[in-house]
Amino acid sequence: MTDITTTDVQRLAHLSSLQLSDEEAVTLSDDIKNILSYIEQLSELDTDGVEPTYQVTDLQNVWRDDVVDTYGVDRDALLASAPDIEAHQIKVPKVL
């Protein structure tokens, strides 16, 4: 399986909010084809009845008190990182 076309790559790029150029989509589809055919060797492994491992700490439900932690940073310092601000708010192009 795994025939990845440039259309597939552009669709995945769209899902990932990446605006790729046409040339990039061509190179990436070749690379991704090679990578997928490499990882596909996993399919020969019998995993019937095996539970998946998502994390390795054995920790479960680590709770903390429901209090605000500002990390010692105030609002202005955080806003200073934003590319465009106005009236203490982050500005983006019109959405609606």
Add this chain to the structure above:
Amino acid sequence: MVKISDFLGTSAVENVTRALSLARDNERFNAILSLSDDCALERAAKVDAGEVTGRLAGVPFIAKDNFLTFGGTTTAASDFLKNFESPIQATAIEKLEAEGAICIGKANLDAFAHGGSTENSAFGPTKNAYDDTRVAGGSSGGSAVVVALGIVPFALGTDTGGSIRQPASFNGVVGVKPTYGMVSRFGVVAMASSTDTIGVLAGDISDAELVMDIMSGQDARDMTTLPDFFTPSEETTVKRVAVIKEFMTDAVDPEVREITERYVDTLRAQGIEVGEVSLPMLKYAHPAYYIVMPAEVSSNLARFDGVRYGERSSEAKTLDEVYGLSREHGFMEENKRRIIIGSYVLSSGYFDAYYMKAQKARTLLIQDFNKAFDSYDALIGPVAPDPAFKLGENTSDPVKMYMADTMTVPASLAGLPALSVPAGVTEAGLPVGVQIIGQRQSDAALLALAKRGEQ
């Protein structure tokens, strides 16, 4: 190389001034992205005035540029964050500073730590400390090179699939990837959260051990951290080690195998029992990693959207373009490859065949390791199949580039501690490291074992 003890009890301002000047003398390696003279000298003056004391008083160090630090930019070697100045500092940096250490600058890496050669940096590749026509390894390539060049006694790195161990091996320094959860990752740019770890690159084991001792422990700001279990020790509890059969095949450079065998002989001479072990699941660890890691990458990198921080594309007219073009311009090709593969393996219809399958393979891998640890206290093999490769040698073939971490990703997927210890030099003069893998939370025992290997 230099040692931490060389910097203790001397003038911190002089220490920092000397390190900064050495850093500038070695610019041709492109190991450092920024130096923070003002911030570092100010802190040094405080140490000299006795305002800050501790086990690292006046000792300069360098952090990989994916650690958030005050005093300059944190770029993750990307165009996206090229001007980003963090309003917070990583817990690891705070802990080191509380002991008097002084961060003098930031080391180069593959952008967002995606890579195994430090060639994927938006600011150009770092060159190997032993041969400037070869790669530094990666992604903590800059951190390995600044230690190898003797600019600082230690540097911080991150290791998600080998990013501390492999560059340590390529540059003849010690690299420590701790048990998953030993060191807080708060304030470090996330890559693949289920395997991301923070560790150190240093000139020798004792220095690495001291830095890990300071950084380890639970942090309320990183819910995956474990209660502190790390206690440095002179005596190792490791009595039996096994060489990993799958890491010593013909696919591995003969000189690398020979150096590994010689290191094992050294341990044997120290009274350590040596055996051999086979872990059939190792073969599947690498492909599994290249499913799990990009899946987590695609999710973690969603936060870079050009809205709240980082560069926003000046061409963007709509909100979709703010996202799409900022990401298109801010990421390197390898970042985009991983995001797209991640989106693919997580998409409906493929999720079970890839992501779920990989996480099940991970369970089998962990079972394999556990079985080996029934009979042995630590496992040994090379860090990488070859010594440092040539700059540009693997850049056109991503799969070939990925092969450089076949031997490091298994410990990452299983959350195990693993060291890279300098073990010898090839005929061509290239350093080779040996990897020592232990059970979870056996970090101190592994370091104590490695100290015996140094003798």
